[in-house]
Amino acid sequence: MKVSSWGNIENENHNCVFINSTRPDLSALDRPILAYGMGRSYGDVCLNPRSTLIRTESLDRYIDFDIESGILTLESGVLLRDIQKLMIPQGWILPVSPGSQIVTVGGAIANDVHGKNHHVNGSFCDHLTNLVIVRTEGDVLSCNRTENSGLFYATIGGLGLTGVIVEATLQLKKVVGPWLETETIPYYSLDEFFHLADMSESEWEYTVSWIDCFSPEGKGIFMRSNHTNKVKNDPHKKNTLFMPFTPPMSLVNKLTLKPFNKLYFWLNSVRRGKRLMFYEDFFYPLDHIQNWNRIYGIKGFYQYQIVIPRKDRKETISKILSEITRSKQGSFLAVLKTFGDKKASGLLSFPMPGVTLALDFPNLGITTLELFNQLDAIVGSAGGRVYAAKDCRMSKEMFRIGYPLIDEFESFRDPGISSALSRRLLGS
Amino acid sequence: MKKIVIIGATSSIAEHCARVWSRQEDVHFILVARNIQRLESIVGDLKVRNPKVKVDCCSVDFMDATAIQNLADSITKEGMINVLLVAHGVLPDQNEAVEKIWLIRESIEINAISPVLFAEAFAGHMISVNSGSIALIGSVAGDRGRKSNYVYGSAKGLVERYVQGLRHRFAGMDVDAIIIKPGPTNTPMTAHLTLEGQSLATVESVAEIVVRGIDQKQPYIYAPRKWAFIMFIIRHLPNWLFNKLDI
Numbered sequence: 115m116k117v118s119s120w121g122n123i124e125n126e127n128h129n130c131v132f133i134n135s136t137r138p139d140l141s142a143l144d145r146p147i148l149a150y151g152m153g154r155s156y157g158d159v160c161l162n163p164r165s166t167l168i169r170t171e172s173l174d175r176y177i178d179f180d181i182e183s184g185i186l187t188l189e190s191g192v193l194l195r196d197i198q199k200l201m202i203p204q205g206w207i208l209p210v211s212p213g214s215q216i217v218t219v220g221g222a223i224a225n226d227v228h229g230k231n232h233h234v235n236g237s238f239c240d241h242l243t244n245l246v247i248v249r250t251e252g253d254v255l256s257c258n259r260t261e262n263s264g265l266f267y268a269t270i271g272g273l274g275l276t277g278v279i280v281e282a283t284l285q286l287k288k289v290v291g292p293w294l295e296t297e298t299i300p301y302y303s304l305d306e307f308f309h310l311a312d313m314s315e316s317e318w319e320y321t322v323s324w325i326d327c328f329s330p331e332g333k334g335i336f337m338r339s340n341h342t343n344k345v346k347n348d349p350h351k352k353n354t355l356f357m358p359f360t361p362p363m364s365l366v367n368k369l370t371l372k373p374f375n376k377l378y379f380w381l382n383s384v385r386r387g388k389r390l391m392f393y394e395d396f397f398y399p400l401d402h403i404q405n406w407n408r409i410y411g412i413k414g415f416y417q418y419q420i421v422i423p424r425k426d427r428k429e430t431i432s433k434i435l436s437e438i439t440r441s442k443q444g445s446f447l448a449v450l451k452t453f454g455d456k457k458a459s460g461l462l463s464f465p466m467p468g469v470t471l472a473l474d475f476p477n478l479g480i481t482t483l484e485l486f487n488q489l490d491a492i493v494g495s496a497g498g499r500v501y502a503a504k505d506c507r508m509s510k511e512m513f514r515i516g517y518p519l520i521d522e523f524e525s526f527r528d529p530g531i532s533s534a535l536s537r538r539l540l541g542s
Numbered sequence: 543m544k545k546i547v548i549i550g551a552t553s554s555i556a557e558h559c560a561r562v563w564s565r566q567e568d569v570h571f572i573l574v575a576r577n578i579q580r581l582e583s584i585v586g587d588l589k590v591r592n593p594k595v596k597v598d599c600c601s602v603d604f605m606d607a608t609a610i611q612n613l614a615d616s617i618t619k620e621g622m623i624n625v626l627l628v629a630h631g632v633l634p635d636q637n638e639a640v641e642k643i644w645l646i647r648e649s650i651e652i653n654a655i656s657p658v659l660f661a662e663a664f665a666g667h668m669i670s671v672n673s674g675s676i677a678l679i680g681s682v683a684g685d686r687g688r689k690s691n692y693v694y695g696s697a698k699g700l701v702e703r704y705v706q707g708l709r710h711r712f713a714g715m716d717v718d719a720i721i722i723k724p725g726p727t728n729t730p731m732t733a734h735l736t737l738e739g740q741s742l743a744t745v746e747s748v749a750e751i752v753v754r755g756i757d758q759k760q761p762y763i764y765a766p767r768k769w770a771f772i773m774f775i776i777r778h779l780p781n782w783l784f785n786k787l788d789i
């Protein structure tokens with residue numbers, strides 16, 4: 115069966131095996147194997163071409179929930195969307211959720227995902243209190259911060275390489291309701307962005323910004339929000355759009371991009387100010403457009419996400435933006451956000467104190483890859499790292515620069531598990 | 543509290559129907575399966591989704607008519623039931639079945655005879671209290687025999703004809719007989735179809751349609767609904783044309 119990840123760069127044959135038990139027998143499967151959830155990773159972390167993919171979508175049962183403490187135990191194939199839908203009306207919410215809620219818990223753990231509230235709540239696995247993994251040699255291991263702790267820290271953000279995650283226990287966060295008090299503020303320079311971001315950290319739980327990647331000065335739209343018990347009178351209506359086909363060429367191109375960015379900036383400048391938003395509209399705006407990844411055409415697209423430390427952050431981001439402007443490549447999906455000081459605990463976790471930039475690029479072949487290499491050089495010399503969950507092209511050297519604990523991680527790997535990413539970056 | 547008996551409760555469509563019901567209201571489920579251990583995780587899941595649901599589990603030999611009748615008697619002795627959903631089934635490989643004909647017998651036993659026994663075991667009780675709905679999961683494959691799946695389709699066709707008779711018997715009463723005809727749905731039973739790259743309906747969407755249909759007492763439930771239209775055409779194609787199709 116042909117399987118591709120969200121970026122649609124590769125579309126290779128896989129032998130897919132569906133499991134619907136949390137104690138699957140992995141011994142009879144062709145190795146190497148790899149667990150696969152919703153395939154929302156952009157790069158090749160979830161791919162295992164010409165070998166076995168363990169599809170976890172049927173592992174979608176809850177196991178236990180204590181409404182007093184907010185501790186939820188569930189199978190790894192449950193979608194974050196379903197947790198939010200079930201729990202928010204009961205006064206509990208996922209403390210961290212990424213830009214799409216159509217991802218599995220297992221995927222969120224394997225990539226230690228982050229959200230718009232990193233400065234308050236850190237990353238996803240900071241709220242993970244236990245997980246159960248099945249190793250290919252048959253062991254079923256429960257791990258947490260005290261029991262099998264080495265394996266625990268290797269598995270969170272461990273790119274699915276330490277075993278098949280089958281169960282997880284999460285500490286949810288209390289919430290007053292599904293609505294958010296939001297504020298939209300246009301900014302016209304990176305100085306202004308960093309000022310807004312720093313000022314907002316103490317008062318606002320969620321912050322994020324859209325940046326016009328063709329403005330070297332760093333023009334964009336800053337958004338921040340807090341949970342509120344206010345309720346909008348009109349019931350929330352969900353409009354889902356649908357991208358019905360994959361066009362032969364990217365609809366995001368030189369002709370469309372600049373006008374779109376200008377229009378987007380103008381529209382949001384007009385809408386500046388405060389308003390109430392439903393949590394899905396604020397957290398997961400792109401989930402309202404099914405298959406939006408198809409707009410990039412049959413060649414697919416890359417997402418390039420990096421984090422750089424606080425030191426020299428403005429100069430580094432400015433250099434990156436200048437390089438992108440010069441290359442005339444880019445997209446309207448560009449996100450700039452500061453991370454808080456909380457250090458992520460996984461051996462290969464992505465977040466670090468500093469600032470993160472995420473950009474989509476239509477796949478233009480070698481010219482796009484060359485641009486990434488130039489950007490890597492800037493990121494590497496600034497002491498930053500590339501997000502492996504979104505990558506399918508960084509070099510081994512760049513991976514090593516960004517993730518110094520690789521050697522420690524390797525000792526916890528499951529020898530029967532491998533992915534396109536691990537073969538590319540770790541050699542097996 | 544609404545009382546719902548689900549036969550073959552470990553089947554994916556049945557499990558998702560239970561989730562939809564548990565979301566809508568506080569329900570008393572009686573889940574029946576061949577293997578009671580496989581129900582444990584389903585019970586735990588339903589109780590998280592709605593802590594107020596009540597769930598009882600039982601197991602029975604699905605081919606033993608006496609045991610099935612005894613089970614139905616003991617369940618109905620506890621009081622009236624609102625819905626009986628008979629959901630179990632196995633999708634045999636058509637090519638394999640025509641080579642090994644004992645597989646045809648197994649398929650017809652588990653896909654047709656067993657569901658009919660369960661429905662009949664509860665029907666008398668529903669008539670005596672003049673209340674309740676009996677819903678059986680058939681299939682679009684039962685609408686017209688086709689070379690690609692007539693072993694399965696013939697069993698599902700029998701189920702439909704049985705439900706038709708039941709409905710005739712229930713006429714003028716407050717008891718309903720419902721046939722559910724899912725199209726190809728993404729469940730463990732059809733995993734091999736997904737592997738062939740067919741795009742199947744999600745089991746969540748099918749369960750939503752099934753539950754709504756049962757609640758509204760629709761006699762025929764196609765899920766997704768487009769299959770009502772597709773199968774109308776398939777049923778009415780003249781033989782000379784139908785026989786040319788590779789379906």
